[in-house]
Amino acid sequence: MINIENLTKRFDERIAVAGIDLEIKSGEIFGLLGPNGAGKTTTVRIMTLLSKKNSGSVRICGYDIEEDSEKIKELIGVVPQHMSLDQDLTGRENLILQARLHHLKDKEGMKQRINEILDFVELADRADDKSRKYSGGMKRRLMIGMALLHKPK
Structure with missing residues (x-):
């Protein structure tokens, strides 16, 4: 690898x-x-x-x-040492931004993949809250989700 x-x-x-x-x-x-x-x-x-x-x-x-x-x-998927979330965006919006950076389109099931990630990192119930309202652990989980969104090897 x-x-x-x-x-x-x-x-x-x-x-x-x-x-x-x-x-x-x-x-x-x-x-x-x-x-x-x-x-x-x-x-x-x-x-x-x-x-x-x-x-x-x-x-x-x-x-x-x-x-x-x-x-x-x-x-590859990378979770940086320091937080790199846009605090003015919701968790879902941060994932949408990441999906666009990886050129994922809705025809490829972007919305479904985002929902899968939100469930996986246990943030589905807080997906539409601004990420600045997340605890440190929630922010870290969202960053892990962002790193896994495009299904890295």
């Missing part, structure tokens, strides 16, 4: 990621642990196409992050 070979990332003279090798198989549950400054966030930012590597290779589902970035965006 994820294959990383000799991944390196530098910021000027500082080495943030120093030659990481990693293989994560389909269905495997994996945690990336280490002390502050170990390069965990930088590695994830590279895998999720938010930062460029200096050297090495990263493949997601067999696709190279530099050559096949658009395909990889279809395959």
